[in-house]
Structure formats: C-alpha cells, structure tokens
Amino acid sequence: MTLPDYTRILVEELGDRTIVRLNRPEARNAIDLELGRELHDVCARLEETPRxxxxxxxxxxxxxxxxxxQLLGRGRHEALAGINSSLFERVHRLPMPTVAAVDGYAIGGGAELAYACDIRVASTRASFANPEPGLGIVAGAGATWRLPELVGMPLAKLVLLAGHRxxxxxxxxxxxxxxxxxxxELEATAMALIDRMSRMSPIALRLSKYVLDADAVHPYADLLANALLFEDEEKKERMQAFLDKRSTRSTS
Structure with missing residues (x-):
C-alpha cells in the first residue's frame, strides 16, 4: 500500500508492524492540526489493516x-470538538497494541499521546509533564483520567496540580x-516488545486488548472545562507570553 506524502510524520510499514515518528524538529515535534490529520490517517490504515x-x-x-x-486562537467550540482528545482516544482504541518509545520531552499533549498508548518505554533522558494549568487551561486530552489510572491519584495530582515532572x-x-x-537502545527495546506480541495469536491479542479497554471513561468533563477556559482572557495572555518568550529566546 502506497503511503501519502506526510509532512509532519515519518511512517514505515513493515510486515507485522507500523513505525510512526513524529517529525517536526523545528517545533520539538509539537502536535499541530496537520500532524493530527496525518496521525488520523495512520489510525485509519491501522483500523483497516490491524497491526x-x-x-x-x-x-x-x-x-x-x-x-x-494554534491553541491560543481556539475557543469554546474547538474545545468541545476535542481535537486532540478525539485523536488520542482513537490511538488508544486501535485494534492492536501500541508502544510509545519516549526520548526526551513528552510534555502536555505529547505526554497525553504517550499516555494513550498501551505500553511506554523511555530513555534515560525522558521527562513527562502536564503544565496546562500554567497556560490557563485543563490538560484536556486524557491526562486528568488516564494518568491517575497509570500511576495513581497522588502522583497524578502532583503532576497536574503542582507542575511536577x-x-x-x-x-x-x-x-x-x-x-x-x-x-x-530505545527503539530496539520497543521493537523487542512488538517481537513478543508478533509471536502471539493475532486475534487473541486483539480481543485481549478489547477486553482490557472495555471501560466507561467519557472525557466530556475535560472538554467542558476547556470550553470555558479557551474563551478566558487569562488563557490568551498566558499563551501569548509563552510565545513571546520563546520568540525572544530564538532571536537572542
């Protein structure tokens, strides 16, 4: 199957797995609308041909x-649309397992994308954080309910309420x-996990994932909270200050 000409990701389809690399080095792989569209396209392929x-x-x-x-310009309607939340939920619900290999920063939406994967492996320089309240919004793409499930409520609250990394x-x-x-060694470690999966019955693996993921989580509270906050002037001021500070660093 011929792959589209992606501009934000690098995709390699092997016989029994797909490798996806986020590829916006100039923005430290920040997730914008185009990258999201490209990941949706990959998800559609993996839903059609599970691996x-x-x-x-x-x-x-x-x-x-x-x-x-892009977040700075979004309002309540975009918040309710759950642009990143729906993408990460789609990643989470893919029919076959997903492994995130995390090197360096997994911050904000990047952390939430990693949380949405079934298994994570990390390099020694990996760092996970959700600083969204500092930008005037809620971590609205899964962190408020996925992170407590993954690490427990005390550590999740430290991350989401006190800026802990x-x-x-x-x-x-x-x-x-x-x-x-x-x-x-990071990518080889992740590939070894998928090697183990590939030795299992594909249908048993797929059904095991379905059973494990059979929950009643509905992230509408995240969307409603951000629908209010995306219209708030403080959110706009904080995000503009962040962009101004980043621009000053890049020109100095």
Missing amino acids: PMLLTGADGCFAAGADIG IEAAEALSSRLVAAVVEPE
Missing part, C-alpha cells in the same frame, strides 16, 4: 506539547513506563 504500532519522536524528543500558537527513574518506579534504557 501493532511503534510511536516515537524524531531528533531526541517525543513531543513537547500541542502547538501553543516525572523523570525517567520515577516513570519506571511508578510503572508509567515498562523499561528505561539508554537513548541508543
């Missing part, structure tokens, strides 16, 4: 959040990730 997916980031970074420049060692001890390895 495990390895998801990682190019250039030593998983994803440093959603694109703040989960570095590699704590990610391993809290079982957020299955393994921590040196950066040069």
Whole structure:
C-alpha cells in the first residue's frame, strides 16, 4: 500500500508492524492540526489493516506539547470538538497494541499521546509533564483520567496540580513506563516488545486488548472545562507570553 506524502510524520510499514515518528524538529515535534490529520490517517490504515504500532519522536524528543500558537486562537467550540482528545482516544482504541518509545520531552499533549498508548518505554533522558494549568487551561486530552489510572491519584495530582515532572527513574518506579534504557537502545527495546506480541495469536491479542479497554471513561468533563477556559482572557495572555518568550529566546 502506497503511503501519502506526510509532512509532519515519518511512517514505515513493515510486515507485522507500523513505525510512526513524529517529525517536526523545528517545533520539538509539537502536535499541530496537520500532524493530527496525518496521525488520523495512520489510525485509519491501522483500523483497516490491524497491526501493532511503534510511536516515537524524531531528533531526541517525543513531543513537547500541542502547538501553543494554534491553541491560543481556539475557543469554546474547538474545545468541545476535542481535537486532540478525539485523536488520542482513537490511538488508544486501535485494534492492536501500541508502544510509545519516549526520548526526551513528552510534555502536555505529547505526554497525553504517550499516555494513550498501551505500553511506554523511555530513555534515560525522558521527562513527562502536564503544565496546562500554567497556560490557563485543563490538560484536556486524557491526562486528568488516564494518568491517575497509570500511576495513581497522588502522583497524578502532583503532576497536574503542582507542575511536577516525572523523570525517567520515577516513570519506571511508578510503572508509567515498562523499561528505561539508554537513548541508543530505545527503539530496539520497543521493537523487542512488538517481537513478543508478533509471536502471539493475532486475534487473541486483539480481543485481549478489547477486553482490557472495555471501560466507561467519557472525557466530556475535560472538554467542558476547556470550553470555558479557551474563551478566558487569562488563557490568551498566558499563551501569548509563552510565545513571546520563546520568540525572544530564538532571536537572542
């Protein structure tokens, strides 16, 4: 099957797996609308032809959040549409397992994308964080309910309410990730997990995932909270200050 000419991701389809690399190095792989559209296209392919997916980031970074420049311009209607939330839920509901290989930053929406995957492995320099309240919004793409399920409520509250970052060692001890390895070993470690999956019955693996994922989580509260916050002036001021600060750093 011929792949489209993606501009934000690199995709390699092997016989029994698909490898996806987020590829916006100039923005530390921040998730913008076009990257989201391209991931939706990959999901459609994996729904049609189920196979495990390895998801990682190019250039030593998983994803440093959603694109703040685009978030700044979004209002309540975009918040209720759940642009990233619906994408990450689609990733989570893919018929075959997903493995996130996290190197460097997994921040904000980048962390939420990693949380949506079935299994995570990390490099020694991996760092997970959800700083959304500092930008005047809620972590509205899954962190408020996925992270407590993954690491427990006390650590999740520390991350979501106090700006705590989960570095590699704590990610391993809290079982957020299955393994921590040196950066040069990261992709091979993730591939080894998929090798183990490939030796199993594909239909049994698929049904096991369906049963494990059979829950009643509905992230509408996230969407409603951000529908209010996306119209708030403080959100706009905080995001504009972030963009101005980043622009100043890049020109100095």
